[in-house]
Amino acid sequence: MVIYTIVLSLFLIFSLVVLFVITSAFLGFLLTRVPFVPTHASDIEFIVKKLGISSRDIFYDLGSGNGKVCFLVNKLSGAACVGYELTWWTHLLARIKLACRGGFRPSPTADKKFGITFKNQNFFKHPWTEATVIYGYLYPPLMGRVEEKFLKDCKPGSIAVIRDFPFPNLIPAEVCRMPKKHEVYIYRKRG
Ligand SMILES: C[S@@+](CC[C@H](N)C(=O)[O-])C[C@H]1O[C@@H](n2cnc3c(N)ncnc32)[C@H](O)[C@@H]1O
Structure with a gap:
């Protein structure tokens, strides 16, 4: 039960971080109108x-x-x-x-x-x-x-x-x- 709670919490934290990064990337794109694409x-x-x-x-x-x-x-x-x-x-x-x-x-x-x-x-x-x-x-x-x-x-x-x-x-x-x-x-x- 304890392990289940820890795994679930880690998964939730990971999902929130991913969501935050994706939203920020999208907001960044809205702000600049230029997507991030690196030069080789x-x-x-x-x-x-x-x-x-x-x-x-x-x-x-x-x-x-x-x-x-x-x-x-x-x-x-x-x-x-x-x-x-x-x-x-x-x-x-x-x-x-x-x-x-x-x-x-x-x-x-x-x-x-x-x-x-x-x-x-x-x-x-x-x-x-x-x-x-x-x-x-x-x-x-x-x-x-x-x-x-x-x-x-x-x-x-x-x-x-x-x-x-x-x-x-x-x-x-x-x-x-x-x-x-x-x-x-x-x-x-x-x-
Ligand atoms: C196509 S990427 C190029 C990244 C990097 N120069 C390279 O070549 O690897 C263009 C970047 O410019 C940023 N950008 C666009 N307009 C900007 C502005 N007015 N001020 C600062 N950064 C801006 C975007 O957020 C994006 O990350």
């Missing part, structure tokens, strides 16, 4: 090599999901990385992974080698002035606003790397096909 590691490696991202760069992932892009870019290049993510559960996964790597680093410029910061915030509400490279794997309805903010906030020479859904007006400096057959559009901010 080989495509991230391609971007780092193609752009020659280095420890001198400050890389922003607009909609960082579980943090995979920031972790890999930082590991491969030493660039400081900032990930903005509105959906709490993917943001939490990123924070847990970061904590397991040895703690939180509050400022991306404080220690470039380990400079990874995740913010559970809307990237439209923050300046991108510090970024030298921005990465966006988002959806077409957002791209006009992202383009506008890239032109307004980013310094001359900064690069926007946009996967699959290009900016509506700017002509890309280059369009590449990545290893997993997705297109990436590369834009350079002129002086």
